[in-house]
Amino acid sequence: xxxxxxxxxxxxxxxxxxxxxxxxxxxxxxxxxxxxxxxxxxxxxxxxxxxxxxxxxxxxxxxxxxxxxxxxxxxxxxxxxxxxxxxxxxxxxxxxxxxxxxxxxxxxxxxxxxxxxxxxxxxxxxxxxxxxxxxxxxxxxxxxxxxxxxxxxxxxxxxxxxxxxxxxxxxxxxxxxxxxxxxxxxxxxxxxxxxxxxxxxxxxxxxxxxxxxxxxxxxxxxxxxxxxxxxxxxxxxxxxxxxxxxxxxxxxxxxxxxxxxxxxxxxxxxxxxxxxxxxxxxxxxxxxxxxxxxxxxxxxxxxxxxxxxxxxxxxxxxxxxxxxxxxxxxxxxxxxxxxxxxxxxxxxxxxxxxxxxxxxxxxxxxxxxxxxxxxxxxxxxxxxxxxxxxxxxxxxxxxxxxxxxxxxxxxxxxxxxxxxxxxxxxxxxxxxxxxxxxxxxxxxxxxxxxxxxxxxxxxxxxxxxxxxxxxxxxxxxxxxxxxxxxxxxxxxxxxxxxxxxxxxxxxxxxxxxxxxxxxxxxxxxxxxxxxxxxxxxxxxxxxxxxxxxxxxxxxxxxxxxxxxxxxxxxxx
Amino acid sequence: xxxxxxxxxxxxxxxxxxxxxxxxxxxxxxxxxxxxxxxxxxxxxxxxxxxxxxxxxxxxxxxxxxxxxxxxxxxxxxxxxxxxxxxxxxxxxxxxxxxxxxxxxxxxxxxxxxxxxxxxxxxxxxxxxxxxxxxxxxxxxxxxxxxxxxxxxxxxxxxxxxxxxxxxxxxxxxxxxxxxxxxxxxxxxxxxxxxxxxxxxxxxxxxxxxxxxxxxxxxxxxxxxxxxxxxxxxxxxxxxxxxxxxxxxxxxxxxxxxxxx
Numbered sequence: 067x068x069x070x071x072x073x074x075x076x077x078x079x080x081x082x083x084x085x086x087x088x089x090x091x092x093x094x095x096x097x098x099x100x101x102x103x104x105x106x107x108x109x110x111x112x113x114x115x116x117x118x119x120x121x122x123x124x125x126x127x128x129x130x131x132x133x134x135x136x137x138x139x140x141x142x143x144x145x146x147x148x149x150x151x152x153x154x155x156x157x158x159x160x161x162x163x164x165x166x167x168x169x170x171x172x173x174x175x176x177x178x179x180x181x182x183x184x185x186x187x188x189x190x191x192x193x194x195x196x197x198x199x200x201x202x203x204x205x206x207x208x209x210x211x212x213x214x215x216x217x218x219x220x221x222x223x224x225x226x227x228x229x230x231x232x233x234x235x236x237x238x239x240x241x242x243x244x245x246x247x248x249x250x251x252x253x254x255x256x257x258x259x260x261x262x263x264x265x266x267x268x269x270x271x272x273x274x275x276x277x278x279x280x281x282x283x284x285x286x287x288x289x290x291x292x293x294x295x296x297x298x299x300x301x302x303x304x305x306x307x308x309x310x311x312x313x314x315x316x317x318x319x320x321x322x323x324x325x326x327x328x329x330x331x332x333x334x335x336x337x338x339x340x341x342x343x344x345x346x347x348x349x350x351x352x353x354x355x356x357x358x359x360x361x362x363x364x365x366x367x368x369x370x371x372x373x374x375x376x377x378x379x380x381x382x383x384x385x386x387x388x389x390x391x392x393x394x395x396x397x398x399x400x401x402x403x404x405x406x407x408x409x410x411x412x413x414x415x416x417x418x419x420x421x422x423x424x425x426x427x428x429x430x431x432x433x434x435x436x437x438x439x440x441x442x443x444x445x446x447x448x449x450x451x452x453x454x455x456x457x458x459x460x461x462x463x464x465x466x467x468x469x470x471x472x473x474x475x476x477x478x479x480x481x482x483x484x485x486x487x488x489x490x491x492x493x494x495x496x497x498x499x500x501x502x503x504x505x506x507x508x509x510x511x512x513x514x515x516x517x518x519x520x521x522x523x524x525x526x527x528x529x530x531x532x533x534x535x536x537x538x539x540x541x542x543x544x545x546x547x548x549x550x551x552x553x554x555x556x557x558x559x560x561x562x563x564x565x566x567x568x569x570x571x572x573x574x575x576x577x578x579x580x581x582x583x584x585x586x587x588x589x590x591x592x593x594x595x596x597x598x599x600x601x602x603x604x605x606x607x608x609x610x611x612x613x614x615x616x617x618x619x620x621x622x623x624x625x626x627x628x629x630x631x632x633x634x635x636x637x638x
Numbered sequence: 639x640x641x642x643x644x645x646x647x648x649x650x651x652x653x654x655x656x657x658x659x660x661x662x663x664x665x666x667x668x669x670x671x672x673x674x675x676x677x678x679x680x681x682x683x684x685x686x687x688x689x690x691x692x693x694x695x696x697x698x699x700x701x702x703x704x705x706x707x708x709x710x711x712x713x714x715x716x717x718x719x720x721x722x723x724x725x726x727x728x729x730x731x732x733x734x735x736x737x738x739x740x741x742x743x744x745x746x747x748x749x750x751x752x753x754x755x756x757x758x759x760x761x762x763x764x765x766x767x768x769x770x771x772x773x774x775x776x777x778x779x780x781x782x783x784x785x786x787x788x789x790x791x792x793x794x795x796x797x798x799x800x801x802x803x804x805x806x807x808x809x810x811x812x813x814x815x816x817x818x819x820x821x822x823x824x825x826x827x828x829x830x831x832x833x834x835x836x837x838x839x840x841x842x843x844x845x846x847x848x849x850x851x852x853x854x855x856x857x858x859x860x861x862x863x864x865x866x867x868x869x870x871x872x873x874x875x876x877x878x879x880x881x882x883x884x885x886x887x888x889x890x891x892x893x894x895x896x897x898x899x
Binding site: 135137145146225226227230231241242244245246247249281283286287288289290294296297308309312333336337340343344 | 709710711774776786788790792794797798799800801802803804805806807809810811812813814827828829830831
């Protein structure tokens with residue numbers, strides 16, 4: 067027993083050592099091998115000379131990194147510092163979610179990945195010139211996730227101006243979002259903070275903290291390090307008081323003086339911070355002042371990281387496949403309207419959307435991640451609630467340069483016209499049908515209360531149905547999110563419509579367009595076929611017939627007994 | 639993880655399939671820079687120095703200044719109309735915001751330490767549009783707007799700067815830099831139309847033309863110099879700088895006429 071414990075302890079220690087070692091590892095000297103691996107696996111996007119201009123780069127957004135300027139987004143290092151070798155290795159290994167950079171953990175051996183790290187560094191002289199290792203962000207003093215911390219972080223989110231780009235609730239829909247460019251002049255979108263699975267550098271609280279303190283180099287995301295932090299040099303209480311004073315319409319003389327003192331204190335702290343950054347000399351007292359100020363900055367930054375963490379679901383929503391199909395819930399009465407609390411009573415099904423890259427024009431850089439769907443039905447009608455994030459509301463004011471068509475946000479729901487009989491029966495082609503036609507509901511942001519019915523036999527072969535059924539629709543856009551409510555009768559008189567029946571599994575698919583991302587016609591995001599069913603309710607007759615039969619049986623038995631008893635007494 | 643890889647590879651393959659050669663925007667938009675002396679500049683007392691002055695004019699049809707689209711914070715930013723300031727031509731074709739400077743100067747006067755080095759953000763516009771910053775000197779960013787700005791300086795030789803200047807922060811000094819560079823663009827990502835240029839320079843013989851196109855370089859030690867210029871839209875004379883001879887206590891005039899690049 068003791069031997070086993072010792073062995074376990076040793077293994078554990080071993081893992082710790084390896085773990086620690088892994089985090090201090092440096093790349094080898096650049097070699098021919100690294101060049102070979104790079105040109106084989108990386109140059110298609112990043113270019114032979116590392117300028118981010120490989121043959122595949124044109125269609126990618128975010129663009130592949132240009133390694134010649136030493137600007138690396140995902141770092142464990144402070145603002146303005148180069149990444150560590152380990153940072154580069156980790157990015158190659160894990161890839162960058164939400165971008166075209168795949169993880170290379172299986173495609174390249176660890177050794178090859180280290181060789182690539184060494185080779186990439188040759189593209190920027192700064193790696194050679196810097197004498198000191200890059201300064202890493204210290205993660206000590208992490209404040210655990212708690213409601214109070216999230217609340218504090220939420221205030222900071224507003225005070226620091228995160229809302230300008232990331233929007234009121236973090237969906238990347240801030241008023242500056244549509245005009246952002248990276249350091250190379252390419253368009254770039256702020257992160258939708260509610261979709262942790264798309265964070266390029268991971269969505270752990272530590273990752274968020276590092277992005278915040280160190281900034282995202284080459285992007286518009288500033289570094290909130292030290293001296294540029296809100297009220298740098300003031301304690302939390304002093305900072306609160308100053309904000310309070312500044313929010314007053316008019317300050318008394320005493321208040322003016324008070325705020326003036328705060329500013330003096332801030333200026334002094336900033337001066338020390340800059341002197342340190344410039345490599346100048348500072349006294350021990352100055353260092354104390356600086357450390358005190360930085361402690362407040364780091365504390366607040368952890369609160370902010372906790373708030374950002376609170377914006378995303380605990381785990382990425384699972385796609386609605388397998389047994390996880392979209393089930394419409396039966397209600398006896400009227401179907402709930404768009405803002406009814408009933409929609410919140412069960413979890414929505416999630417349908418991830420991907421860029422349509424089969425037919426020209428294609429969408430290689432989708433901005434819509436997926437659509438959440440819920441449904442209710444009653445004896446005559448079915449209602450759906452579709453929810454999806456879109457950073458911008460575009461209603462067709464601008465037109466696409468090549469097609470001349472208006473650019474606008476839209477959603478299409480696709481069903482087959484005839485439900486395939488049995489699981490092996492063929493479904494129509496998922497891109498709006500072919501030989502087998504599909505039946506479509508098409509909604510556009512410019513007419514939010516209208517859904518048009520289409521029949522399509524191909525992605526470029528859709529026709530508006532002559533007979534438009536009585537579909538009801540309502541679309542709302544708030545804080546970077548669309549909510550679309552649609553209602554239709556289960557049965558219609560139109561032969562081109564899909565007829566719905568409880569218990570029948572119906573293929574369903576979606577298309578969506580983000581006008582601000584240039585989506586128009588086939589340039590859009592899509593899903594393949596999923597399954598939808600009106601969840602059959604065990605008939606309410608079960609509450610009538612079984613008791614009735616039981617009652618009749620009992621009655622019959624009593625009758626029989628009475629009859630037999632009478633017979634017996636007669637016979638007696 | 640595997641599905642990510644697969645999806646990404648599919649995208650890659652599709653891209654290669656479409657495959658066309660990609661021309662990086664950064665190449666096309668490269669801006670010519672100033673020429674800095676190779677030798678380290680030695681400040682010294684200059685007695686009876688000369689003056690170089692002149693006027694920079696624009697030649698050609700003056701394009702109408704493009705009105706900037708103000709997309710947010712209308713109350714503060716949209717109160718006055720704003721125009722693209724990459725080419726500001728005044729009366730008599732005077733060209734504003736041209737840097738005129740000595741290319742080959744190794745010693746001369748020291749920087750005037752009293753000059754306040756500031757760029758104001760007022761009405762969501764940088765003022766001045768072109769700012770000369772001596773090495774080892776802090777530039778102070780002012781925020782007269784009571785809205786959030788972010789100061790983004792796209793340095794390549796020095797460390798790029800990207801700092802949020804929150805609305806309550808009236809003054810934000812930036813760390814001094816050590817290497818001569820520029821001019822490099824300055825932007826505010828929050829208000830994408832805001833644009834300025836900063837140049838980090840090793841000696842004080844730099845001037846920026848005013849709205850009359852005028853510039854003056856004072857206290858220049860007597861000698862022969864090459865006089866360079868830089869303008870955002872008109873480029874530089876790096877290929878053929880003007881030769882000037884400065885006499886002790888004298889004034890030499892050198893005018894320039896610039897065309898669009």
